[in-house]
Amino acid sequence: MKAADLNLRDMLQFNPEQGRITFGADNRMVLVGAELMGSLVDGLIDVGDVTTARVLLRRCGKEAGHRLARLFKEEFNPENQQEWLAFGPTMHAWEGAGKPNLAAFEFDPATNHFLLEVHFENSYFADQYLATHGSATEPICWLLAGYIGGYCAEVFAMELLCREVSCKAQGNPYCTFVVKPRDAWL
Ligand SMILES: [Zn+2]
Structure with missing residues (x-):
């Protein structure tokens, strides 16, 4: 299957009788408000500090990114790396995390050269931060950075x-x- 065919309108199974939402074969999903994630970030900063929040959220995002990439490989068997890569931003858009746009991509396995640049519109982390704190002095979408990496x-x-x-x-x-x-x- 191609990333362009990903359609969560058809692929999410809502089962309120069992209190479950699943994606694909049996991957459990949870629908939560964006405010909850904003509160989580605020709470991490409050109980620790900005560095703690950054490290923890980057780590969680990284693990989620690895996990989701494996899930797409198993569920949809993308025909090549480019197509497999495309599932990531497509899923982010469907999840409501924001709208990633690929700005640059260079890959040469012979020289270990890799460069990917994404322009990410409507990050819900940024929107939550702006609504609660106003302007940030540094980039704060740590979970998304971990996830993309x-x-x-x-x-x-x-x-x-x-x-x-x-x-x-x-x-x-x-x-x-x-x-x-x-x-x-x-
Ligand atoms: Zn951001």
Whole structure:
């Protein structure tokens, strides 16, 4: 199946009798309000600090990205890496996380060169942060950065790291995420 054929209107099974929502074969999903995630981020900053929140959310996002990439591979058997990669942003858009647009992609396995840049409109993390705190002094979509990096790392079987280099919460029109090999950031 192609990423363009992903359609959560048909692929989510709502089963209120059992209190379950599932996607694909039997992958449990949960519908929660965007405010809950905003509260979670605020709570992490309150009980720890910004660094703790950043580290924890990036880690959770990374694991979720790896997991979702494996799920798409098993469920939909994408025909190549590009198609497998495309499931990630397509799912983000369907989930309501925001609208990722691919701005740049360079990949040369022979030289270990990898560069992916995503312009992410309507990040719900940025919107929640702006509504609660006003403008941020640094990019704050840590969960999304972890997720994008983890997803790409799983698809391309490389040590990749994603950083958000500018954020809507800082007053930019969209969030910009850049994925490169870990050592290329040093
Ligand atoms: Zn952002």
